[in-house]
Amino acid sequence: MADNFNKGMARNIYYGGGVFFFLLLLGLTFDTMLELPERDHRENITEAVAHGKEIWENNNCIGCHSLMGEGAYFAPELANVYDRYGAGNEEAFKQFMQSWMAMQPLPTEGRRKMPQFNLSEEEVNALTDFLIWTSRIDDNDWPPNKQG
Amino acid sequence: MKFQSQAVAKPYFIFALALFAGQIIFGLVMGLQYIVGDFLFPYLPFNVARMVHTNLLIVWLLFGFMGASYYLVPEECDTELHSPLLAKILFWVFAAAGVATILGYLLVPYAELAEITYNHLLPTMGREFLEQPTITKVGIVIVCLGFIYNIGMTILKGRKTVINMVLITGLIGLAVFFLFSFYNPSNLVLDKFFWWFVVHLWVEGVWELILGAILAFTLIKVTGVDREVIEKWLYVIIAMALISGLIGMGHHYFWIGPGEYWLWLGSIFSALEPIPFFMMVVFAFRMVRERRHDHGNKIATTWALGTAVMAFLGAGVWGFIHTLAPVNYYTHGSQITAAHGHLAFFGAYAMIVMTIISYAMPIMRGRPQGNSAASQKVERFAFWTMCLSMLGITLALTVAGAYQVALQRLPEDSAALTFMMTQEKIMPIYWARLVFGVTFFAGLVAYFVSFFVKGENVEVKQEESTPTVCCGSCS
Numbered sequence: 285m286a287d288n289f290n291k292g293m294a295r296n297i298y299y300g301g302g303v304f305f306f307l308l309l310l311g312l313t314f315d316t317m318l319e320l321p322e323r324d325h326r327e328n329i330t331e332a333v334a335h336g337k338e339i340w341e342n343n344n345c346i347g348c349h350s351l352m353g354e355g356a357y358f359a360p361e362l363a364n365v366y367d368r369y370g371a372g373n374e375e376a377f378k379q380f381m382q383s384w385m386a387m388q389p390l391p392t393e394g395r396r397k398m399p400q401f402n403l404s405e406e407e408v409n410a411l412t413d414f415l416i417w418t419s420r421i422d423d424n425d426w427p428p429n430k431q432g
Numbered sequence: 433m434k435f436q437s438q439a440v441a442k443p444y445f446i447f448a449l450a451l452f453a454g455q456i457i458f459g460l461v462m463g464l465q466y467i468v469g470d471f472l473f474p475y476l477p478f479n480v481a482r483m484v485h486t487n488l489l490i491v492w493l494l495f496g497f498m499g500a501s502y503y504l505v506p507e508e509c510d511t512e513l514h515s516p517l518l519a520k521i522l523f524w525v526f527a528a529a530g531v532a533t534i535l536g537y538l539l540v541p542y543a544e545l546a547e548i549t550y551n552h553l554l555p556t557m558g559r560e561f562l563e564q565p566t567i568t569k570v571g572i573v574i575v576c577l578g579f580i581y582n583i584g585m586t587i588l589k590g591r592k593t594v595i596n597m598v599l600i601t602g603l604i605g606l607a608v609f610f611l612f613s614f615y616n617p618s619n620l621v622l623d624k625f626f627w628w629f630v631v632h633l634w635v636e637g638v639w640e641l642i643l644g645a646i647l648a649f650t651l652i653k654v655t656g657v658d659r660e661v662i663e664k665w666l667y668v669i670i671a672m673a674l675i676s677g678l679i680g681m682g683h684h685y686f687w688i689g690p691g692e693y694w695l696w697l698g699s700i701f702s703a704l705e706p707i708p709f710f711m712m713v714v715f716a717f718r719m720v721r722e723r724r725h726d727h728g729n730k731i732a733t734t735w736a737l738g739t740a741v742m743a744f745l746g747a748g749v750w751g752f753i754h755t756l757a758p759v760n761y762y763t764h765g766s767q768i769t770a771a772h773g774h775l776a777f778f779g780a781y782a783m784i785v786m787t788i789i790s791y792a793m794p795i796m797r798g799r800p801q802g803n804s805a806a807s808q809k810v811e812r813f814a815f816w817t818m819c820l821s822m823l824g825i826t827l828a829l830t831v832a833g834a835y836q837v838a839l840q841r842l843p844e845d846s847a848a849l850t851f852m853m854t855q856e857k858i859m860p861i862y863w864a865r866l867v868f869g870v871t872f873f874a875g876l877v878a879y880f881v882s883f884f885v886k887g888e889n890v891e892v893k894q895e896e897s898t899p900t901v902c903c904g905s906c907s
Contacts, residue, residue: 291660294667295594301671305678312679312697316625319691324621334618341558341616342551344542347479352688353765354624355560358466358478360851361765389473396469396852399477401543418620424695426687428762428841431848 323422335407336414343401350432352423358396361432366419368430374416381412433795435506437513442796443523444499445789449880451492451530452782456873458485463866467859476538483537483563489777490561491530494572496785497606497642498526501583501599503792504649509590514582522578529571533564555616559627562613569613576607594663595652598670599645605638621689632681635781636705636747640673643743643784644712647736650791651716654733656724665715669708676704683755687764695757702755706748709740709780716740729802731811732791738819739787742779750775750826762841767858768833775826778818786879793883804887811882817875824868832861 320326340346345362346355352363370377385408389397403411433439462481465471472481506513513519536545542558549565551557556566564572580603587596612629648666652659682698716737727733750772754763763769790811794802802808840854849857 289664291594291664291667294664294671298667298671298674302674302678305675309678309681313625316685316690316694320621320625320689323691324619324689326619329618337618337620337623338552338555341555342543342546344479344483344558344563346558346560347482347542347563348477350765351620352624354688355765356479356482357765357767357770358462358482394469396465396478396855397473399474414620421621421689423687423689424692426761426764429843429845429848431840431845431850 325417325420328417328420330413332410332413333417334414336410336412336417339403339407339411340414343403348396348398351418352421353426359398361427362415363418363421363423364427364430364432366416368432370416370419377416378409378412381415382408385411433800434510435512437516437519438503438506438792439796440513440516440519440523441499441503441792443520444495444502445793447523447527448492448495448499448785449789451488451495453876453880454534455485455488455492456869456876458482458488460866460869460873463862463869466855466862467866480537480542483542484534486561487534487537487563489782491526493781493785495526496781496789497603497646498522498579500642500646500785500788500792501579501603503788503796504646505583505586505596505599506590508593508596508649509586511586511590514585514589518578518582522575522582525571526575529568529575533568536565537563554614556614559616559623561631562627566614569610573607573610576603576610580604580607593659594666595645595649598641598648598666602638602641602645605641606634609633609638624688625685625690628681628684632684633678635776636677636680637674639781640677640708641670643739643780644670644673646784646788647712647716647739650732650736650787651719653791654727654729654736655719655722656727657719657722658724661722662719665711665719669711669715672704672708672711676701676707680705683757683760686757686760699755699757703752705755706744706752709744709748712740713744727801729791729794729808731808731815732787732802734812734815735783735787735790738815739779739783742775742783742819742822744779745823746772746775746777746779746826750830762837763833766833766836766841767829768837771826771829771833774829775822778822799889801889803882804885804889806887807882807885810878810885814875814879814882817878818872821868821872821875825865825872828861828865828868832858832865835861 340351345351348356348359350357350361350363353361366377369380382405385401385403388400458481461472461476462478462485465478465481502513502519536549540548542563545565546552546557549557549567551566554566556569557563562569580600583600583603587600590596609630612626615623615626617623644666648662651657652662678701679697680702682694683702684698685694686698717740720733720737754760754768754772794800803811835858836854839849839857840851841848843849
């Protein structure tokens with residue numbers, strides 16, 4: 285680096301730049317907090333949805349699946365699973381989820397396996413409510429198609 | 433070694449490497465599970481193996497950072513560590529908590545682990561990388577506070593160098609941002625938004641300060657270049673890391689709920705994130721070229737250069753290829769992400785820990801000029817085997833990801849293959865990935881072997897030649 289660029293200047297860029305952009309990040313975070321209620325539809329977070337998130341977490345679903353593209357890439361994306369299999373019918377999707385969860389693990393040899401989590405009917409319904417709520421978050425139209 | 437208390441770093445380094453070995457073994461299991469889906473099912477389901485793989489990584493890197501700090505801070509401060517006893521106690525506390533947590537993952541179904549650790553009192557579990565029971569998270573905070581207290585007191589009573597100050601800033605940031613792991617609202621969007629305050633602000637923020645400080649310290653020692661020059665570079669590199677990386681967090685906010693301006697901010701700023709890593713490459717090679725002495729520990733210099741290059745490739749280049757929003761729309765959450773994750777973590781953080789281990793361990797074992805030539809030769813073989821294998825893994829995953837995007841993401845609804853059908857198609861590439869995983873493991877074994885290779889110490893040869901060589905501790 286050029287000799288007339290000394291350590292003091294470098295230090296000032298570090299402190300000045302670091303503080304400035306950290307404050308900018310805080311400002312943008314604040315702005316996003318104001319904007320989010322419109323996009324996440326938090327008014328629809330029922331007790332069942334909240335309970336569904338707990339079930340999602342307590343069984344480490346994120347260890348195989350992705351949710352809005354984040355998580356593991358071993359099993360399908362689930363933020364849009366309602367769009368994929370629900371055809372807009374919540375009741376039918378709940379029926380599907382009940383039988384799908386009861387069927388696990390599928391007996392096909394060599395296929396990736398989902399463990400049997402022994403969830404109650406009520407728990408599967410809550411999990412389903414959570415996934416339906418998730419599918420309606422405004423996420424800038426991701427994923428590109430229903431396969432996720 | 434300049435101060436006796438620096439030796440507390442040794443158990444930290446040894447334990448870090450043991451966990452590293454565990455991480456790789458679970459990685460191999462998962463590499464096989466990608467191909468033989470029911471391998472070890474139901475005894476070791478994929479989600480458990482992954483949790484162990486990623487959590488071991490995080491914990492061994494933390495052990496490495498702590499070891500590095502205990503080694504370099506007293507030397508930089510020119511004083512003994514505030515409390516070697518506290519460092520030893522915290523080692524055992526952290527090691528016990530870490531082992532107990534991993535055993536918990538392996539021996540008990542996760543839902544049961546959540547129950548017996550009273551997760552419902554303060555639910556923090558079940559989120560990627562933050563799977564640890566809440567009680568473990570509390571333990572991590574306590575260990576970090578004790579550690580920072582110890583390092584901080586040492587710096588307060590000693591010389592305050594730029595390396596010290598940057599390192600302690602990074603460590604405090606690490607502890608502070610980890611506190612966001614205790615925030616887990618029912619609203620998934622808020623949960624995800626602040627989850628990144630831990631994950632992004634660690635790996636693309638404060639960890640880069642730690643990385644920069646350790647790299648700068650090692651380069652001063654092995655090259656003997658004037659501290660003023662190295663410190664100037666350090667400032668500029670970490671300045672660029674923060675300037676690009678803080679708002680660069682936006683590249684995680686594209687598709688998880690936050691508004692559209694993040695598409696622009698995230699794309700623009702994260703496109704700048706390769707700059708600090710590129711500067712790190714220029715910096716490392718220039719310092720080595722302008723070196724004032726030839727340190728006998730040649731392989732430590734190789735690790736330092738390798739860290740800069742591999743971090744640039746993994747974090748810089750592989751980050752850039754999928755960071756622009758229009759590209760990321762198709763690649764988000766695909767094997768491209770996995771490719772980037774592997775090379776970035778290995779290149780930046782695994783390698784910086786191995787850099788400081790390569791420099792400091794021989795000194796702590798009474799070999800100020802590094803291990804014997806025979807030992808360094810084995811370590812060099814291990815270096816290249818691990819680096820090339822990780823590049824192989826990365827390239828394989830990149831091909832897998834591109835193929836996945838082409839089959840599953842690009843076509844219209846009716847033409848796109850399902851996730852599982854796509855995985856079937858990618859299978860041959862997963863085999864290639866597994867082969868590179870096995871060669872990586874071979875490199876790791878060679879690395880461990882290098883610690884036990886005897887041979888004539890480099891030091892002896894020095895006495896015959898001119899005394900232009902020192903261990904670097906006095907500069």
